[in-house]
Amino acid sequence: xxxxxxxxxxxxxxxxxxxxxxxxPISGHRSVSWYQQTPGQGLQFLFEYFSExxxxxxxxxxxxxxxxxxxxxxxxxxxxxxxxxSALYLCASSLVGAWGYTFGSGTRLTVV
Amino acid sequence: DAKTTQPPSMDCAEGRAAxxxxxxxxxxxxxxxxxxxxxxxxxxxxxxxxxxxxxTNEMASLIxxxxxxxxTLILPHAxxxxxxxxxxxxxxxxxxxxxxxxxxxGTRLHILP
Numbered sequence: 001x002x003x004x005x006x007x008x009x010x011x012x013x014x015x016x017x018x019x020x021x022x023x024x025p026i027s028g029h030r031s032v033s034w035y036q037q038t039p040g041q042g043l044q045f046l047f048e049y050f051s052e053x054x055x056x057x058x059x060x061x062x063x064x065x066x067x068x069x070x071x072x073x074x075x076x077x078x079x080x081x082x083x084x085x086s087a088l089y090l091c092a093s094s095l096v097g098a099w100g101y102t103f104g105s106g107t108r109l110t111v112v
Numbered sequence: 113d114a115k116t117t118q119p120p121s122m123d124c125a126e127g128r129a130a131x132x133x134x135x136x137x138x139x140x141x142x143x144x145x146x147x148x149x150x151x152x153x154x155x156x157x158x159x160x161x162x163x164x165x166x167x168t169n170e171m172a173s174l175i176x177x178x179x180x181x182x183x184t185l186i187l188p189h190a191x192x193x194x195x196x197x198x199x200x201x202x203x204x205x206x207x208x209x210x211x212x213x214x215x216x217x218g219t220r221l222h223i224l225p
Contacts, residue, residue, distance in 0.1 A: 042217055090155050101213065
């Protein structure tokens, strides 16, 4: 079966712009989480959605937001981009009650 | 903050068993030990999890001490493709309303030819 699909794979944006990243979970998976990975901070939890509701949120500013659609696909948005937002953004999905998340390959965002 | 402590790096000869330790002295009674790995430029990959009994699957074995304060991930016959960063994580079962993974720094495993 298809894995977690993230689009686009690579993105270059200018400081001050906004960006939207997309994640399609594995079919049947209703929980979708987002993570930011940088060399300095490692993997950090952004937020988690289940049935179109945000259930958990990490310690990120309000510029970072997300949503989940009825088909479980999810998007995250970063507004007013800063240089420090350059990172690999990872999406993960899981079945409720299942063991282990499946991660996508990520979107590498570069802010210049 | 991550509830686990791992060595920052380890080396292992190809074909030998790689034993990756993890300390989780503050683990709660309902928390499981999970292991993920991340190969360069890819998303983390789930390896195995356990509560208190030792576990084995096609990828690895997980040995948890009786007091549950530490564990060891064992890759029985390491290959070059096992070179990755390995993350040890403790968390409550999924679906408990706190479905997030707190990653630490992990262990960078180098498999030497």
